[in-house]
Amino acid sequence: MSESAKPGRKPIGPQAMTPAQRKREQRLAALTRIAERDNHDWKESDCLMVLQMAKFRNRWEAEAAWEQLGRLRLFGDNH
Secondary structure, eight states, rough: OOOOOOOOOOHHHHHHHHHHHHHHHHHHHHHHHHHHOGGOOOOHHHHHHHOOGGGTTTTTHHHHHHHHHHHTTTTSOOO
């Protein structure tokens, strides 16, 4: 009797990643985007990540994230 394929994500490499591994890859990709892009190009998810991470508190990135969220949500001065 043949074993039926399980539903779900297909493995990218020789073995499927665990949910924790996928999440770690997502976080690394987001941190790379934040570091490499101008803050005007950040997506909403990037802004929210900056605001929730302790390493960005009381730094220019946190202020830039608030400003970009305002622009994305069309609040206040959109420059």
